[in-house]
Amino acid sequence: MPSKLTRFLALPFAFILTIAAMASGFSTLTYAQGAPEAEPEREILHINGDLYRFRQGRHSGVFLATPEGIIVVDPTFPEQAAWLKNQLDERFGLPVKYVIYSHTHNDHAGGGEVFADTAIFIGHENTRKNLQRPDDNAPLLPREQLWDANHDGMIQQSEAGGYIGVDQGEEAFARFDTDDNGSLSRAEIWAARFGGPTVRAPDIYYSEQAAITLGGKTVELHYTGRNHSDDMTVVLFPAERAIYTADFLTPNRLAWTVLDGGFLPDWVESLQQVEQLDFDTIVPAHESPGTKAQVSEQTRYMEDLYSAVSEGIAAGKSEQELVDSILMEDYSHVLEYEYSRAGNVSGAYEILISTPGEH
Ligand SMILES: [Zn+2]
Missing domain, CATH: 3.60.15.10 (Ribonuclease Z/Hydroxyacylglutathione hydrolase-like)
Known part of the structure; x- marks a missing residue:
């Protein structure tokens, strides 16, 4: 079973394109199955x-x-x-x-x-x-807080678990980690799914x-x-x-x-x-x-x-x-x-x- 965050990240279109192109086994678990x-x-x-x-x-x-x-x-x-x-x-x-x-x-x-x-x-x-981008220091949503094992208010790759860290998971994480600090903030998670340009x-x-x-x-x-x-x-x-x-x-x-x-x-x-x-x-x-x-x-x-x-x-x-x-x-x-x-x-x-x- 893929991790929560991997499945969650799988929905934004940019990521769908990426994993569809990779045609990996994991893609059978997402919309990228096609x-x-x-x-x-x-x-x-x-x-x-x-x-x-x-x-x-x-x-x-x-x-x-x-x-x-x-x-x-x-x-x-x-x-x-x-x-x-x-x-x-x-x-x-x-x-x-x-x-x-x-x-x-x-x-x-x-x-x-x-x-x-x-x-x-x-x-x-x-x-x-x-459509309003959360502040950079906005708290994680209650459900995301369940995943935040070290309680730092961010989601690290280790907390994403499962497929994150292997294959496209690492690439997916990096794609949404737009400030490249190894952690996803509420604003970065928002940007992966809501609004944006x-x-x-x-x-x-x-x-x-x-x-x-x-x-x-x-x-x-x-x-x-x-x-x-x-x-x-x-x-x-x-x-x-x-x-x-x-x-x-x-x-x-x-x-x-x-x-x-x-x-x-x-x-x-x-x-x-x-x-x-x-x-x-x-x-x-x-x-x-x-x-x-x-x-x-x-x-x-x-x-x-x-x-x-x-x-x-x-x-x-x-x-x-x-x-x-x-x-x-x-x-x-x-x-x-x-x-x-x-x-x-x-x-x-x-x-x-x-x-x-x-x-
Ligand atoms: Zn939706």
Whole structure:
């Protein structure tokens, strides 16, 4: 099982490119595993109505092409956004009028600048604070403090454990250790995932719900509370009876709770709210589109995970004991089940232990 920090570091796009290029054994454990070989590296798929999905590798966004212009959800990252802009110009000849962010992580909200001359950017109100770089001496988040064995307020390579120190782990650590002092500060960890130069700040922030009308079509933005992040937007396309979700809800693949921003039990409540929306199809930022029944499966999974880990903590079990005993076998048919299961039990344990006052 890879270390927490390695998996955590694996998400930023720059690192994904690095390990994809290295094609090492470790890459099978991350998003860099890539799409099956039969799939093209990039594609645009028609979902239904005016809704399309665009994809590079394992990162996707969607767009709605109306007669008066295009609404893009998640430009993802600069390389894909530049390619998408060319594709939209060639295929539709229409400007992008709106860019919506699912959340602030820079492998989903990156690259939107190419649309800035015609588009209005929209994000949840918590995006504003998440785009603020922490002070250089900002404390580690509660969950990161669990990893900080020597309590120096930083994460050293030894505390990252596992794969850090061998192969790409060392390179990955060095990449995020931008001041090259052998330790990752909160600000350096933030820079690896949030904001940075690739994420253009929204022009408009919303809090609970918002709607955009363009070319006779309406797109709804729903905040369903904290889950994978505290700034997550579910985008509903009523005419297409579809939703777009990123990271916290992926049909047929377990979500990951290895990230610093995971929230429990809020995540469960957020999934329950998504189930209340009126849709048939879920188009996720990762993996393949799915059905509402698969959304319900993910809700049940997170409920089961939360209750099993909570009961284990109440019974005084250790993190490793829970990883070894909470098997979640009802979900063994989903993608990357074993890898995600172990990471989720571990992540849920750490979230619940490090933020005891919030449950
Ligand atoms: Zn994310």
